[in-house]
Amino acid sequence: MTSWSRGEPGLSPFVLPRGARGRIAGRFMLWVNRQEQVLNLLDVPAGAEVLEVGYGPGGLIRLLKRTRASRICGVDPSAEMRDLASRPHSDEILAGRIDLRLGTAADTGFPDAVFDRVVSVNNVAIWPDLDSGIAELHRVTRPGGRLLIACHGGTRPSILTRSNALSADKVDRIERALSGTFSEVSRRVLTSLTSFTAIR
Numbered sequence: 001m002t003s004w005s006r007g008e009p010g011l012s013p014f015v016l017p018r019g020a021r022g023r024i025a026g027r028f029m030l031w032v033n034r035q036e037q038v039l040n041l042l043d044v045p046a047g048a049e050v051l052e053v054g055y056g057p058g059g060l061i062r063l064l065k066r067t068r069a070s071r072i073c074g075v076d077p078s079a080e081m082r083d084l085a086s087r088p089h090s091d092e093i094l095a096g097r098i099d100l101r102l103g104t105a106a107d108t109g110f111p112d113a114v115f116d117r118v119v120s121v122n123n124v125a126i127w128p129d130l131d132s133g134i135a136e137l138h139r140v141t142r143p144g145g146r147l148l149i150a151c152h153g154g155t156r157p158s159i160l161t162r163s164n165a166l167s168a169d170k171v172d173r174i175e176r177a178l179s180g181t182f183s184e185v186s187r188r189v190l191t192s193l194t195s196f197t198a199i200r
Contacts, residue, residue, distance in 0.1 A: 058085025075103030
């Protein structure tokens with residue numbers, strides 16, 4: 001899968017986790033990616049419907065489950081990650097509160113304007129097409145809803161974060177793409193992430 005940011009296929013098991021190596025990569029991501037700051041920025045109101053794009057092993061899904069969101073959905077292209085992320089939530093999946101599917105930023109499979117909050121953490125750099133992904137996420141966000149995209153970076157990035165951080169021109173490109181589609185866009189630099197919040 002060729003990404004818009006690098007123009008070449010990503011061969012790492014972190015890009016599209018598959019098989020035993022993919023499952024190991026997923027468990028590593030669950031261990032190193034702490035996403036409490038993202039949850040705070042997302043500011044999920046009671047009764048909200050939330051979509052996570054690229055949920056991976058499900059770290060943020062676990063945090064979202066503690067909120068008062070009425071429905072928590074996700075899309076990820078990896079069947080291994082769907083299985084790993086689903087395991088702790090069998091009751092909520094049966095009840096319909098959690099819905100984790102195979103899909104991508106550019107093809108979520110959800111209807112128009114159904115989500116109050118949409119979030120993507122540490123995977124925008126590996127989307128094949130930035131503009132198509134942003135257009136799709138705009139489509140599924142309700143008017144007045146919020147999209148949060150966060151990528152590796154921040155004020156005190158770890159060695160791993162620094163090695164995966166986008167160049168300044170690529171970060172600027174994300175902001176321009178959001179500004180061309182959403183009505184309000186703001187950028188914040190967190191400890192280990194650079195985040196964009198966009199309002200539809």
